[in-house]
Amino acid sequence: xxxxxxxxxxxxxxxxxxxxxxxxxxxxxxxxxxxxxxxxxxxxxxxxxxxxxxxxxxxxxxxxxxxxxxxxxxxxxxxxxxxxxxxxxxxxxxxxxxxxxxxxxxxxxxxxxxxxxxxxxxxxxxxxxxxxxxxxxxxxxxxxxxxxxxxxxxxxxxxxxxxxxxxxxxxxxxxxxxxxxxxxxxxxxxxxxxxxxxxxxxxxxxxxxxxxxxxxxxxxxxxxxxxxxxxxxxxxxxxxxxxxxxxxxxxxxxxxxxxxxxxxxxxxxxxxxxxxxxxxxxxxxxxxxxxxxxxxxxxxxxxxxxxxxxxxxxxxxxxxxxxxxxxxxxxxxxxxxxxxxxxxxxxxxxxxxxxxxxxxxxxxxxxxxxxxxxxxxxxxxxxxxxxxxxxxxxxxxxxxxxxxxxxxxxxxxxxxxxxxxxxxxxx
Amino acid sequence: xxxxxxxxxxxxxxxxxxxxxxxxxxxxxxxxxxxxxxxxxxxxxxxxxxxxxxxxxxxxxxxxxxxxxxxxxxxxxxxxxxxxxxxxxxxxxxxxxxxxxxxxxxxxx
Numbered sequence: 001x002x003x004x005x006x007x008x009x010x011x012x013x014x015x016x017x018x019x020x021x022x023x024x025x026x027x028x029x030x031x032x033x034x035x036x037x038x039x040x041x042x043x044x045x046x047x048x049x050x051x052x053x054x055x056x057x058x059x060x061x062x063x064x065x066x067x068x069x070x071x072x073x074x075x076x077x078x079x080x081x082x083x084x085x086x087x088x089x090x091x092x093x094x095x096x097x098x099x100x101x102x103x104x105x106x107x108x109x110x111x112x113x114x115x116x117x118x119x120x121x122x123x124x125x126x127x128x129x130x131x132x133x134x135x136x137x138x139x140x141x142x143x144x145x146x147x148x149x150x151x152x153x154x155x156x157x158x159x160x161x162x163x164x165x166x167x168x169x170x171x172x173x174x175x176x177x178x179x180x181x182x183x184x185x186x187x188x189x190x191x192x193x194x195x196x197x198x199x200x201x202x203x204x205x206x207x208x209x210x211x212x213x214x215x216x217x218x219x220x221x222x223x224x225x226x227x228x229x230x231x232x233x234x235x236x237x238x239x240x241x242x243x244x245x246x247x248x249x250x251x252x253x254x255x256x257x258x259x260x261x262x263x264x265x266x267x268x269x270x271x272x273x274x275x276x277x278x279x280x281x282x283x284x285x286x287x288x289x290x291x292x293x294x295x296x297x298x299x300x301x302x303x304x305x306x307x308x309x310x311x312x313x314x315x316x317x318x319x320x321x322x323x324x325x326x327x328x329x330x331x332x333x334x335x336x337x338x339x340x341x342x343x344x345x346x347x348x349x350x351x352x353x354x355x356x357x358x359x360x361x362x363x364x365x366x367x368x369x370x371x372x373x374x375x376x377x378x379x380x381x382x383x384x385x386x387x388x389x390x391x392x393x394x395x396x397x398x399x400x401x402x403x404x405x406x407x408x409x410x411x412x413x414x415x416x417x418x419x420x421x422x423x424x425x426x427x
Numbered sequence: 428x429x430x431x432x433x434x435x436x437x438x439x440x441x442x443x444x445x446x447x448x449x450x451x452x453x454x455x456x457x458x459x460x461x462x463x464x465x466x467x468x469x470x471x472x473x474x475x476x477x478x479x480x481x482x483x484x485x486x487x488x489x490x491x492x493x494x495x496x497x498x499x500x501x502x503x504x505x506x507x508x509x510x511x512x513x514x515x516x517x518x519x520x521x522x523x524x525x526x527x528x529x530x531x532x533x534x535x536x
Binding site: 334361373379 | 460462463464466467469470471472473474478479480481482508509512513515516517521
């Protein structure tokens with residue numbers, strides 16, 4: 001049989017050529033360039049690991065805010081009681097051995113002129129190119145008369161961790177027959193199908209422990225991702241439990257009584273026992289402060305290189321950026337991280353970046369054995385470099401009574417999560 | 428069991444690809460690191476194409492078999508959950524790059 005490539009040879013051809021494990025650029029006298037990656041989630045880790053693997057001669061630094069990363073994907077399974085929080089938490093230990101210089105610190109500012117990133121510890125990291133994948137922040141100022149402190153009572157659970165447990169525990173403690181409001185924002189926001197997967201998995205929990213409880217989705221929009229698949233599944237699995245109230249039927253949030261758990265809209269009021277208030281969002285503060293979003297809320301980038309349209313040498317990926325037609329998902333961010341690492345390397349080597357196919361699949365669990373998906377393939381067009389959906393590709397799971405397909409997609413959702421988290425955080 | 432040499436496998440892949448109208452240029456061996464398109468595959472199929480769970484492992488797949496599967500997905504002749512929705516975007520060169528790359532990786536790490 002032909003000799004096949006080992007793991008190291010397979011993806012680290014440059015490293016394999018040295019005949020030794022990849023050498024840390026920082027351990028060598030002169031790295032040929034310095035790349036600083038900000039963000040320890042799907043985008044940042046994918047970018048750092050890909051670049052490390054492709055280019056042993058480049059110093060790769062990764063700035064992460066916490067020693068443990070809690071994934072937003074699969075956090076709804078924690079809220080629904082299907083998993084514990086530890087099962088969606090990952091350390092960066094395995095990355096230490098890959099010779100990525102990891103700083104557990106908060107990145108405070110990007111000085112695009114001086115090509116420096118300031119950290120909370122006081123340290124300053126200089127870069128030839130920076131890859132920023134800082135995620136989102138919440139725009140509580142877009143909500144009526146409340147601030148970020150309400151998240152302690154009305155959890156957003158849209159950054160996973162303590163907030164995930166807070167929402168889970170409020171639902172567990174709710175009286176029999178109580179009402180949960182999920183209030184998702186208008187587009188664009190992180191994980192477009194997320195609120196509806198959440199409604200589904202909360203319904204799964206309630207159907208076992210609190211079967212007369214209700215879920216109201218008081219939405220900031222009229223339509224949502226995979227809507228017909230979700231609604232068909234709700235009718236089948238949780239009949240009568242979930243009610244979707246589109247924006248046009250309430251016209252927006254007028255006031256929120258935090259203590260009474262009451263939402264007044266322009267067309268009516270809703271009382272609840274638990275409110276999952278998911279605020280409107282923006283790119284994370286660090287990129288807004290650096291002027292990378294201009295006067296808007298998201299960073300405009302070149303779809304071929306992910307380089308910022310306003311700052312040379314700074315690349316923005318993941319939820320913080322508007323990446324053509326790609327949705328804000330962990331899958332998208334990791335794909336963009338890989339593509340951005342290749343593009344940064346090409347630019348540093350004066351090579352043309354690859355006009356690649358970027359893929360995304362958003363799986364949603366409606367129940368433990370009921371999965372649905374939406375997929376897309378994106379490519380930057382040759383005139384504007386905008387990353388656009390390729391016609392004739394992508395789309396949602398087939399509709400209809402297809403129990404085997406739903407079961408397969410639930411299994412693939414779990415398989416995808418296991419594989420991607422292993423690729424990013426595994427040894 | 429018949430064991431093929433690398434050159435034979437390459438030839439078989441070429442023959443199958445050629446028989447469905449792919450250009451021979453797309454079958455040239457690729458040197459250097461994987462393309463971004465190739466790297467996209469591992470997001471679902473696992474590091475180096477080695478899957479931990481229910482997603483199929485693609486590392487070590489026979490090159491010709493994998494090419495046929497992707498061509499069939501692209502043509503709508505093979506059903507699956509996701510691949511039919513993605514493979515429509517693949518050019519002959521993409522399929523060639525993907526199959527050459529993953530066929531050369533050992534199935535187990």
